[in-house]
Amino acid sequence: MAGPCSARLQGDVSAFTSALRTLVNNPQFSDVTFVVGPEQQKVFAHRCVLACRCQAFRGMFAQVPVGSQDSSSSVPPQGPFILGNVQPEVFLAVIEFLYTNSVTLNSHIALEVLTSSVEYGLQDLCKLCVRFIKDTLNVEQVCEALQAAVAYGQTDLQQHCLAFIEGCTAAVVQTQGFRELSDVVLARVLRSDRLAVDELDLVQAVREWAHVSSAVLERPVPEVAALPVRELRLPLLAPSELVTLESHNQRDLLIPVESIAAAWRAHALRKGSGVPSRLCRPRRGTRPRDHHRHLEPHTK
Numbered sequence: 001m002a003g004p005c006s007a008r009l010q011g012d013v014s015a016f017t018s019a020l021r022t023l024v025n026n027p028q029f030s031d032v033t034f035v036v037g038p039e040q041q042k043v044f045a046h047r048c049v050l051a052c053r054c055q056a057f058r059g060m061f062a063q064v065p066v067g068s069q070d071s072s073s074s075v076p077p078q079g080p081f082i083l084g085n086v087q088p089e090v091f092l093a094v095i096e097f098l099y100t101n102s103v104t105l106n107s108h109i110a111l112e113v114l115t116s117s118v119e120y121g122l123q124d125l126c127k128l129c130v131r132f133i134k135d136t137l138n139v140e141q142v143c144e145a146l147q148a149a150v151a152y153g154q155t156d157l158q159q160h161c162l163a164f165i166e167g168c169t170a171a172v173v174q175t176q177g178f179r180e181l182s183d184v185v186l187a188r189v190l191r192s193d194r195l196a197v198d199e200l201d202l203v204q205a206v207r208e209w210a211h212v213s214s215a216v217l218e219r220p221v222p223e224v225a226a227l228p229v230r231e232l233r234l235p236l237l238a239p240s241e242l243v244t245l246e247s248h249n250q251r252d253l254l255i256p257v258e259s260i261a262a263a264w265r266a267h268a269l270r271k272g273s274g275v276p277s278r279l280c281r282p283r284r285g286t287r288p289r290d291h292h293r294h295l296e297p298h299t300k
Helices: 013-021 047-053 055-061 088-100 110-119 123-136 142-151 155-167 183-190 199-217 239-252 257-269 290-294
Strands: 032-036 041-045 081-083
Touching (some): 041 047, 047 055, 047 088, 123 155, 142 155, 199 239
Parallel strands (some): 032 081
16 A cells, blocks of 8 residues: 655745735734834834744844743733834835845945845845845945945955956046045055056045045044055156155155155166065056066066
């Protein structure tokens, strides 16, 4: 006699997703409320859905109310849970993903949703955000995207952003996003050989960045700029450009005197002696100067 047979059969997934979508921010049958953003917008949800989809919410809902003596019998808190540091549209995108495994993104919220996905440990949502950001990247947003990618360890997005910057460097360095980069991320950008901009323009862009950072951080220009300035390739500049650079440098001391002296020494010796080899290597956008043929890129 044959044994019983069993099989798992799947119905229409889209119909199931559509049904769950009707529960997103629907007060009917909801059992938990969030108060979101400075506007204190109420967002309604269902604790069982959020808890089974997200460990962070499970932990939030499992907290014992203050003053409770019996953790085993206490009723999990109903809220409202105050989330003042997240925008309602961003939080609703997270909720939509938890209910439907899909998300509606736009360029205004994608980076913030990425941030939330990392905070809530939602790897699949993180991947969707990265895909959207890569597909919609533009000159105005690429630096902010790169900063987020570095902060959250998104290597693939970092590489994509850097390649984008390398393709249109002259435009990117004029953006507000460039001026808001951290010193670590800016230094990483400046290490690239493929930046499509001349070194003199990069020096000016870093100077503008440094003055903005100095004002925001309330620290001296030389201090905030110490890391990225090391990546400027001063030996590539012509003598007349170095003279002008020294004149400008007297006003803000952006560049250490020893770095300028090393560039002059490279001119005097007609080679990159004593200068790290990377600082003598022209970038993709470097304008040729007569003295470049004397530099020795492989000199240590």
